[in-house]
Amino acid sequence: RQNGTYLITGGLGGMGLVFAGYLAERYQANLILVSRTEMPEKSAWRTLAQDPTSPQKVLDRINALLDAEDKGATVIIGRADVGGYDGMSGVVADALTKFGRIDGVIHTAGVAGGGMSKLKTREMVEEVFRPKVVGAKVLERIFGQLSLDFMLFCSSVDSVTGAIGQIDYCAANRYLDAVAHKRYIENLKGDDRYPVISVNWDAWSETGMAVDSMQ
Numbered sequence: 001r002q003n004g005t006y007l008i009t010g011g012l013g014g015m016g017l018v019f020a021g022y023l024a025e026r027y028q029a030n031l032i033l034v035s036r037t038e039m040p041e042k043s044a045w046r047t048l049a050q051d052p053t054s055p056q057k058v059l060d061r062i063n064a065l066l067d068a069e070d071k072g073a074t075v076i077i078g079r080a081d082v083g084g085y086d087g088m089s090g091v092v093a094d095a096l097t098k099f100g101r102i103d104g105v106i107h108t109a110g111v112a113g114g115g116m117s118k119l120k121t122r123e124m125v126e127e128v129f130r131p132k133v134v135g136a137k138v139l140e141r142i143f144g145q146l147s148l149d150f151m152l153f154c155s156s157v158d159s160v161t162g163a164i165g166q167i168d169y170c171a172a173n174r175y176l177d178a179v180a181h182k183r184y185i186e187n188l189k190g191d192d193r194y195p196v197i198s199v200n201w202d203a204w205s206e207t208g209m210a211v212d213s214m215q
Helices: 014-027 042-049 056-070 085-099 122-143 167-188 209-213
Strands: 005-009 030-035 074-079 104-107 150-156 196-201
Touching (some): 005 014, 005 085, 005 122, 014 056, 030 085, 056 074, 167 196
């Protein structure tokens, strides 16, 4: 929607910022970027962007956010863990107060798994499950009765093909696919709620977890 409002989890990660940039350029959207990452106050962004001593990762994020606003978007940062209901519901409540509605949700948050399944602990698996599995449940709970145009899950091709050393990551993404399929079946039967779409992305060449893991 032109000037629509979109919430992006993992909003300060590589994929989140790409989606934000697209929605800013194409639709001059209102963007709620949800992240656990602490960011400087918005009033300091332009000053920090000119400061050569600012860490490069912070500079990259600030420049992406400023570029989105220069293209006509309104950007707010919601600091929350997508797997925590209280924090996420607070971010959503603040966004609804500010913008009046949320038109779509893009769920990019994730943690890359890795390692032999024989050596994994429950805590290691839960770290991978929290943003994707628990996060999806939190989003469903918060937006269950709200009117959205869509909810988009950023799943992985690994949920279809499998990947060595990625049993937890494959399972977490497979869960996202299952939730989307369940909603599709429910809507076919006349449930008529917003669609949930799960995209099985391959690794992105210039940004995202795969690129970050090689740096």
